[in-house]
Amino acid sequence: MKKAAAENMEAGTAIYRHREWRGFRDTAYDFGKWAxxxxxxxxxxxxxxxxxxxAVLRYRWMFSYLTVPSFFDRLCAGQRSxxxxxxxxxxxxxxxxxxxxxxxxxxxxxxxxxxxxKAKEKNRKIICLDELVPTLVAKGFPDCEAVLLxxxxxxxxxxxNQHSPVHYISxxxxxxxxxxxxxxxSFEAGLAxxxxxxxxxxxxxxxNMPCDGSIMTSMIQDRRIGLPTRPLNxxxxxxxxxxxxxxxxxxLSAIEFMEERTGExxxxxxxxxxxxxxxxxxxxxxxxxxxxxxAIPPHTGASVWLYRVFEHQVACGDRRTLENSRxxxxxxxxxxxxxxxxxxxxHRAVIWxxxxxxxxxxxxxxxxxxxxxxxxxxxxxxGTGLIDTSTxxxxxxxxxxxxxxxxxxxxxxxxxxxxxxxxxxxxxxxxADMIILYDQISCKGVxxxxxxxxxxxxxxxxxxxRVRQDLLDPxxxxxxxxRNDVNIFMQTVMNETPVDPSLVDxxxxxxx
Amino acid sequence: xxxxxxxxxxxxxxxxxxxELVQRAKSDGGVAVGYTCYxxxxxxxxxxxxxxxxxxAPNTGSLDISQYYMTSFICGYARALFERAFEGGFNFLxxxxxxxxxxxxxxxxxxxxxxxxxxxxxFSYGIIDAPLKVxxxxxxxxxxxxxxxxxxxxxxRYGVDISxxxxxxxVQEHNELCAVFEEISRIRKAENPVITPREFHILCLVSYxxxxxxxxxxxxxxxxxxxxxxxxxxxxxxARVVVVGGELDDYAFSEIxxxxxxxxxxxxxxxxxxxxxxxxxxxxxxxxxxxxCDWYLETNQCPRFMSQEKILQxxxxxxxxxxxxHADGILYEQAKFCDFWGYERTLAVQIMRExxxxxxxxIDREYVVHGSGQLATRIQAFMESLxxxxxxxxxxVA
Numbered sequence: 001m002k003k004a005a006a007e008n009m010e011a012g013t014a015i016y017r018h019r020e021w022r023g024f025r026d027t028a029y030d031f032g033k034w035a036x037x038x039x040x041x042x043x044x045x046x047x048x049x050x051x052x053x054x055a056v057l058r059y060r061w062m063f064s065y066l067t068v069p070s071f072f073d074r075l076c077a078g079q080r081s082x083x084x085x086x087x088x089x090x091x092x093x094x095x096x097x098x099x100x101x102x103x104x105x106x107x108x109x110x111x112x113x114x115x116x117x118k119a120k121e122k123n124r125k126i127i128c129l130d131e132l133v134p135t136l137v138a139k140g141f142p143d144c145e146a147v148l149l150x151x152x153x154x155x156x157x158x159x160x161n162q163h164s165p166v167h168y169i170s171x172x173x174x175x176x177x178x179x180x181x182x183x184x185x186s187f188e189a190g191l192a193x194x195x196x197x198x199x200x201x202x203x204x205x206x207x208n209m210p211c212d213g214s215i216m217t218s219m220i221q222d223r224r225i226g227l228p229t230r231p232l233n234x235x236x237x238x239x240x241x242x243x244x245x246x247x248x249x250x251x252l253s254a255i256e257f258m259e260e261r262t263g264e265x266x267x268x269x270x271x272x273x274x275x276x277x278x279x280x281x282x283x284x285x286x287x288x289x290x291x292x293x294x295a296i297p298p299h300t301g302a303s304v305w306l307y308r309v310f311e312h313q314v315a316c317g318d319r320r321t322l323e324n325s326r327x328x329x330x331x332x333x334x335x336x337x338x339x340x341x342x343x344x345x346x347h348r349a350v351i352w353x354x355x356x357x358x359x360x361x362x363x364x365x366x367x368x369x370x371x372x373x374x375x376x377x378x379x380x381x382x383g384t385g386l387i388d389t390s391t392x393x394x395x396x397x398x399x400x401x402x403x404x405x406x407x408x409x410x411x412x413x414x415x416x417x418x419x420x421x422x423x424x425x426x427x428x429x430x431x432a433d434m435i436i437l438y439d440q441i442s443c444k445g446v447x448x449x450x451x452x453x454x455x456x457x458x459x460x461x462x463x464x465x466r467v468r469q470d471l472l473d474p475x476x477x478x479x480x481x482x483r484n485d486v487n488i489f490m491q492t493v494m495n496e497t498p499v500d501p502s503l504v505d506x507x508x509x510x511x512x
Numbered sequence: 513x514x515x516x517x518x519x520x521x522x523x524x525x526x527x528x529x530x531x532e533l534v535q536r537a538k539s540d541g542g543v544a545v546g547y548t549c550y551x552x553x554x555x556x557x558x559x560x561x562x563x564x565x566x567x568x569a570p571n572t573g574s575l576d577i578s579q580y581y582m583t584s585f586i587c588g589y590a591r592a593l594f595e596r597a598f599e600g601g602f603n604f605l606x607x608x609x610x611x612x613x614x615x616x617x618x619x620x621x622x623x624x625x626x627x628x629x630x631x632x633x634x635f636s637y638g639i640i641d642a643p644l645k646v647x648x649x650x651x652x653x654x655x656x657x658x659x660x661x662x663x664x665x666x667x668x669r670y671g672v673d674i675s676x677x678x679x680x681x682x683v684q685e686h687n688e689l690c691a692v693f694e695e696i697s698r699i700r701k702a703e704n705p706v707i708t709p710r711e712f713h714i715l716c717l718v719s720y721x722x723x724x725x726x727x728x729x730x731x732x733x734x735x736x737x738x739x740x741x742x743x744x745x746x747x748x749x750x751a752r753v754v755v756v757g758g759e760l761d762d763y764a765f766s767e768i769x770x771x772x773x774x775x776x777x778x779x780x781x782x783x784x785x786x787x788x789x790x791x792x793x794x795x796x797x798x799x800x801x802x803x804x805c806d807w808y809l810e811t812n813q814c815p816r817f818m819s820q821e822k823i824l825q826x827x828x829x830x831x832x833x834x835x836x837x838h839a840d841g842i843l844y845e846q847a848k849f850c851d852f853w854g855y856e857r858t859l860a861v862q863i864m865r866e867x868x869x870x871x872x873x874x875i876d877r878e879y880v881v882h883g884s885g886q887l888a889t890r891i892q893a894f895m896e897s898l899x900x901x902x903x904x905x906x907x908x909v910a
Contacts, residue, residue, distance in 0.1 A: 175858060178858075181851055212615050215816055215852075216854070218818060220855065231818040236641050243653065246650070246652070249647075441583070442585060447585055448581075448619030448620075448623070449623065450581065452581070
């Protein structure tokens with residue numbers, strides 16, 4: 001890592017003046033993968049040029065996707081060796097998957113093709129799911145496409161471009177929504193109010209995940225989108241044995257609904273195959289976690305949790321994703337076996353609570369500026385079970401468990417002990433010496449136990465730095481504010497000097 | 513109108529959670545069960561020796577301690593309850609029946625547990641997981657959760673009789689209380705009613721915050737008094753509204769409305785009478801527990817219910833109340849930082865206005881509303897708009 005990384009940034013936007021120099025081999029690799037990303041994007045753009053241009057002009061959020069190469073560069077900032085290779089492989093794999101899905105969406109989108117019979121025909125085989133319902137629940141319908149409706153207009157753009165949520169959140173607030181609600185469901189509500197969801201699908205499975213705000217925003221979406229809807233109620237106290245029958249009944253109810261709406265029968269063998277692939281994906285993930293418990297944690301940085309979300313929600317039961325995961329494991333294994341650590345690690349940190357979408361590459365900054373390595377991140381470690389596919393019944397219980405432990409809610413639901421005690425457990429498992437606790441100001445479920453975190457950390461003698469953020473609203477708390485929370489803590493509490501002083505304070509408010 | 517005979521006594525009962533009647537029930541060997549939400553069937557918390565107390569934090573002042581433990585972005589009700597528990601105001605509780613239905617409220621009891629805030633050796637708590645839609649398997653889950661997380665601990669820990677017979681007795685007593693409220697509610701339909709919004713709010717609050725058996729005789733006397741009470745010669749009310757919203761246990765809210773000459777014809781909020789003060793029909797040939805749970809799930813008006821039929825039911829219920837109680841408009845109120853009612857208010861205000869054609873105002877408020885001039889200004893403006901609408905319809909000014 002060059003010790004004055006900020007010198008390579010444009011003032012205000014923090015866009016790199018030139019590509020980061022990482023040594024010859026790593027720079028060449030990085031450049032090759034960057035070129036591969038462009039090839040993926042150009043191939044996608046040229047596959048349906050008119051349709052894609054119309055999509056960019058129709059949807060405000062589509063502009064964010066034009067900045068993906070810059071986004072990936074940010075997520076790989078400071079990465080070297082196996083970490084860089086893993087990040088680039090994962091990101092490019094995601095790019096391929098996302099562009100394929102965008103093609104599926106836009107080909108069927110009645111906003112873009114209002115009178116098209118072909119588009120209407122395609123919609124009969126598209127099942128829309130709430131973004132936190134893993135697509136695994138729809139794998140019994142191999143002739144249909146399951147699309148996480150909010151993932152492409154909301155979740156990904158909010159990561160790629162920090163300014164993308166601002167307009168939609170403003171629209172939701174102009175509509176009357178209180179400004180204190182979590183900006184994620186507020187963004188979703190804004191999209192619905194602006195009619196900026198693609199008009200696709202034959203039905204919609206909504207859910208109560210991850211939180212109260214998400215439950216309620218589905219009401220606004222139902223009204224504006226107008227698809228036949230079935231809510232999937234996932235138990236909140238998901239660790240209890242006695243709620244599992246209900247969870248399974250809900251999964252069956254969703255399957256029955258999809259059968260009704262698509263006219264297809266659930267193919268249980270296809271579902272079983274997908275579950276088995278998912279089990280392999282899980283084993284591959286477990287190995288990554290295991291490697292991060294070593295003295296040389298190879299798989300860290302923001303791309304890690306991002307890929308986990310993608311894998312758990314979008315690409316569960318997908319063979320190509322499994323192959324990518326295995327390829328990445330092979331790369332990481334080599335580094336662990338070689339015993340080389342290509343980065344300056346001063347602290348092994350557990351990063352807890354929800355990361356800020358508007359500052360996805362915060363982990364990279366932590367390492368580059370202060371040498372704080374995120375060896376374990378709450379957003380990365382959800383869903384730890386395997387699905388027993390020996391009988392249909394056991395498989396359904398396994399799927400229910402997988403849904404119950406979806407992104408975020410695996411910790412934010414299930415009782416305070418799930419989130420609180422698991423933190424202390426992870427600190428021990430990963431031999432961490434500090435905690436970075438995101439203080440997501442509008443997350444009421446976590447905010448309401450913030451004192452317990454404080455007291456627990458103090459009692460255990462673990463330094464804990466709270467970082468304020470507002471998930472995906474940079475107008476409440478900026479990236480610079482977030483960095484400042486860490487800077488103050490590291491300077492005044494830990495009495496340390498930065499690894500790279502140029503990164504302590506720089507202006508990136510105008511950055512994507 | 514002349515003051516109601518017991519009104520000062522009722523006001524004194526609302527000065528603290530551990531009020532005179534709660535203390536009397538405790539000294540008679542009762543088991544005090546605190547709860548906060550309609551998801552916990554009140555009537556089941558009144559089985560055998562148990563008696564329910566819907567928790568409030570009257571005279572709340574500084575919320576500094578709760579701000580440290582829960583941040584300042586949490587609803588005032590949850591923070592006030594935490595603060596009161598921290599101060600020792602809930603030490604009289606034997607059991608806290610809670611539900612994982614609102615993540616802020618459930619965190620209150622979790623904090624109480626983790627920080628050991630209730631200084632009572634026998635204290636315990638239970639949290640139910642409740643469904644967000646009404647279905648066969650949802651009803652089963654709900655009844656099972658009530659049974660295993662609330663009733664069985666009450667039986668095993670405190671010896672509370674939770675038999676079918678005991679539940680039926682509790683329902684009978686509950687129905688007697690509800691019969692009183694049903695009659696008082698009917699009085700509100702009159703053009704110049706003999707009960708004021710503030711008085712009704714107080715009656716409702718004491719019925720939730722005191723042991724049913726002990727408050728019932730007083731309420732019966734109040735009903736008798738109302739039957740013969742003479743209204744004011746000139747009707748003071750400018751307009752009638754249905755108040756809809758979440759937790760509202762500060763009767764100063766109704767006082768503000770009253771001062772603006774706004775009559776609350778029906779109250780569809782937590783701590784209000786719809787739902788909660790309607791008699792529960794019981795059949796002899798089915799277990800009472802299941803029937804009670806089904807009743808509470810089906811009549812529940814919480815915005816957390818996601819299914820279309822429940823969403824529609826909520827709107828239809830409000831519309832029916834407007835018609836039945838001859839209201840001119842609807843007032844949606846929401847405690848600040850309440851996610852559920854924040855969304856419900858936003859959408860319902862638009863829908864009730866546009867789809868149902870009913871004048872509707874949405875407001876947010878603090879937990880303690882006493883002396884809120886801002887609130888009064890908004891209510892006055894709403895009253896004026898309702899009056900103008902009435903004049904345009906040719907109805908004249910009241």
